[in-house]
Amino acid sequence: MQLSLITALALLVLTAVGFLAGRSRALALAEKDGSRLHSLPGYHGYYVALWAGLPGFAVLAAYALAGTMIVNTIVLDRMERAAEPLQARYELALANDDIWSEAEREIARLDDEMAALRGEAEQVIAAEGVQSDAVEALRARQDELQFAQDDARFTRDARANTIAGDIIQAVPEAGDHALARAGFEFARLPVQEREVFLADARALAFGDGLASRDTPELRATAGALQPVHSAIAWGACLGALGLALAGLAFARTHLAVRFRARNRVEWVISATLALASLIAILTTLGIVFSLLFESLRFFAAIDWRVADFLFGTQWSPQTAIRPGQIGQSGSFGAVPLFAGTALITLIAMMVAAPVGLFAAIYLSEYADSRVRAWAKPALEILAGVPTVVYGFFALLTVGPLLRDFALFLGYEDAVTQSALSAGLVMGVMIIPFVSSLSDDVINAVPQSLRDGAYAMGATKSETIRHVVFPAALPGIVGALLLAVSRAVGETMIVVMAAGQAANLTANPLESVTTITVQIVTLLTGDQEFNSPKTLSAFALGLVLFVLTLILNIIALRVVQSYREKYD
Amino acid sequence: MADSAAPAHTAKTVYHSVANTHPVKVAASGVEVFYADKQALHGINLDIQDRSVTAFIGPSGCGKSTFLRCINRMNDTIDTARVAGSIRIDDEEINDRAVDPVLLRARVGMVFQKPNPFPKSIYDNVAYGPRIHGLASGKDELDAIVETSLKKAGLWDEVADRLDQPGNSLSGGQQQRLVIARAIAVNPEVILMDEPCSALDPIATARIEELIDELRENYCLIIVTHSMAQAARVSQMTAFFHLGHLVEYGPTEEIFTNPRDRRTQDYITGRFG
């Protein structure tokens, strides 16, 4: 760490030296030659500085990104090779062990039996439905088999542990043997504990962080890590400095009176800008692909019943604990979430569309410039209120108010967390969005159209209704679609105010849940990362992404075609 | 600007003598217009004859459009604009508070520089005025108005079979004639045109000029133009404006062949503007 810091400072110094060297050389050249430089001396300076700085920093950056990984890979590979004889001995011992072999066979047998049971269950379900007694019996039988299998697994793993322990005991602790023991132990660790092992070893080796354990194996690994690490670190740093010096010297020889340093620097600047946008695009692509990839894993986990996911009406991801559990299909039916999202969005738009639109019309057509000067910023402040504030406003004020009002009107089942309160507050949140977009669109309607209507003897409101509004309509539709996609993706308000119950209802006074709320609940708290339950969040995210993407594309198309017409 | 200090009615406009073949339709006297604090017109006195074409010429920014917009009180739609003085149409004072500008604009139609058909069908564009003013008592009557208006504007033959298509699907010249038909449809007495051909090609311009000449039979036409050739071709009377003043007014022929004010001479011979 310190080494690379010093190197970075040295590189900075070299860059500065490069600038000065380039500039003074350019000046000297011009003097000697007596003619004008193609580029100002400063550009020659920048050119040399770039050659001195860029390659060195690139090497340093590569080291910062990949250094740890390279060191780990080298050391782990070494450990694996050292552990090869132990591993072979272990596998032989397992194969010769009766208890272990017996348990392994039992597990396989139970697997077959359960597969057969599932086949039978499918037929019974097809014939008698999920609710029948026969299915109940089969389900009980499955649980029994599962229990037996878990037992066998336990026996097998315990036996394997004993055998492994025996083998390790037989190896001395010192020297190269320690590395073999470490490799053997590491290979037997479950994936998530390997991370911990490595972290501990690194902590012991470099003191970055605190080791949770201190064993001879960890010490051995740490011992192996240290030399590899310093070799690579020194290599990278010296390489970077060497490259910087070489670049400086190389670039200096380039300089000449006719040399187009200005154009070269220009090229580097445009490349840097392109790189920045490339990073943005690649990040987006990365997110989309990881979403897609995890969604595919989810669909695989539910046996590709994509239609059940998209059109099923039962959402209870908590119940499907084991994959392949009988009679549990349909737990991932996302229709209640889509319906909840649609209901809240509809309520929000019923608030935001008229209010936002009328506000925009008032501001752009009626308000005089003094009113406009403070009303427009005031509306935009509304857009700056954090959504979490809207959230507790919905939960603590609007929700109870609506509930009491519904109770007062005699609706007995009123609850605080309702689609209505979330929708209303979300509508308020979107008002400035709708009004400022519509305002832009209305202002883009050419004044000549208004003049035309006035000159025909139309009144102000006639002009607005007959001419301005129709002319602005496509743009307004676009604005509303953008607002819808905002509402669909909004999370905080609904998490706080709409409740969690996956009710399939059109009653705005009931609790509903939305796609975003479910994603939050599925991914927060202690979660197993490979269960279909967790993975379903990604599928929901994908649906949300596709939905808002389509809305945005349509909206932008509409707005754009409208712009073209009047520019 | 020493001029602006002088009283409005002493502005030294040169008036040529006019053979009064037609009655006066629009009579302006002492018209002044201010945009906020800036005076755009100084004491304009001008009588405009019915059933003829009067052209306003002058360098840009001299107040031609401003004066034109006084005649249908379009300046009312500009917050900062203030109009003083008197304008009478058929001896009725239009700057009177009692006059409803909305009704006035039905009597005084206007055509703009850039064709501005409404985002509606060709039919609905022409039917717009009659509809909002309740001029037709049924579909048949409305159809008839649309047809005669389009015919008067010389557009009927080109659009008769596609009246339901959007107005802005037409070419620029056709759009301008559509806008003229739209203005005619409410049966106005005066038609104002603010540089109606400046966005059009020569062929479309010639069509519009022909049309203006035909419309002269029935309407009082006032046209702002930056093309002196156009003024000479279509108008009977010409008014030359300069820096917010009416400099010279008289029969077009005389203004062009025998201008009396030096500024008019300079402008006509192309020395400025």
Ligand SMILES: Nc1ncnc2c1ncn2[C@@H]1O[C@H](COP(=O)(O)OP(=O)(O)O)[C@@H](O)[C@H]1O
């Ligand atoms: N809406 C307005 N607000 C302020 N000043 C204006 C406005 N319209 C025109 N003016 C000013 O009034 C003067 C006359 O303008 P205008 O009547 O448009 O001239 P013309 O049509 O002869 O070119 C110009 O100096 C112009 O800048």
Ligand SMILES: [Mg+2]
């Ligand atoms: Mg003008």
